[in-house]
Amino acid sequence: MARITKGILGGFSGKVGTVVGANWRGQDIIRSIPKPNSRPPSERQLVQQTKFKLVISFLQPVKSIQAKYFGSGSGSRSRVNLAVSYTISEAVQMVGDVAELMYNxxxxxxxxxxxxxNVTATPQAGNGISLNWEDNSAQGNVDATDLASVICYCEELESFEIFESVAERNVLTAGLTLPATYAGKEIQLWMFFHNAKKTLACNSAYLGSLTLI
Structure with a gap:
């Protein structure tokens, strides 16, 4: 059943015959109902489906960050769409029938x-990480008040820890401590800066993998 939301000439939501109405990204749209396809997916389609499932699951915990700081969403492609598309095409490899992320x-x-x-990360006792970087305040569109955030991912636990705005750019160092469940685990590490207004970010830097102590 469809529901007309703006009068007889307005948008509607729901199904009417062979079309479906919806509001998407602030616009009323009507699309046809896809026809059933009895053909089995091709090998290429299966590969894409495998990659897509992996990437969607992996990126879900950082979706709110990417919604603000991944490229420039425009038209029908949101920033999250762009992040998914980039990761599938550039950061996933197939090993046999298994899709694997290339964290770097x-x-x-x-x-x-x-x-x-020249940012570096060093494990510290008690599940800690010490982060250091050099002053580049004379470069590009840098501001001393830019804020550093850290993303940690443990493949074994399939879990993220996100540390937002841990230090200003001009401090040149930051420290963080992960929960006890991460003790002795290998983690993947990324950092990024965003400006104080939260309107601009840099490409995240991959700091490699390290084992907590």
């Missing part, structure tokens, strides 16, 4: 803000 190619954020210079 994953981008959590993508933008025009100047990023880090």
């Amino acid at each position: 190619k994953v981008l959590i954020t993508k933008g025009d803000l100047t990023g880090f210079q």
Whole structure:
């Protein structure tokens, strides 16, 4: 059953005959109901489905970050759409029938803000991580008040820990502590800067994998 929301000439939601009405990204749209397809998917389609499932599951916990800081959403493609598309095409490889992420190619954020210079991460006792970077305040569109955020992912636990706005750019160092469940685990690490207004970010920097102590 369809529901007309703006009068007889307005948008509607629901199914009418062979069409479906909906409001998407603020616009009323009507689309035809897809015809059933009895043909089995091709090998290429199966590969894409496998990659898509992996990427959607992996990126879900950072979706709110990418909605603000991944590229520039326009038209029918949101920033989250762009992040998914990029990750599928650039950061996933097939090993036999298994899709695997290439963490060094994953981008959590993508933008025009100047990023880090020589950033390093060192494990510390008690599930801690010490982060250090060099001063690049004279480069590009840098501001001393840009804020650093850290994304940690443990493949074994299939879990993220997100530390937002841990330090300003000009501090040049930050420290964080992960929960006890991460003790002795290998984690993948990314960092990014965003400006104080939260309108611009840099491409996230992949800091590699490290084992907590």
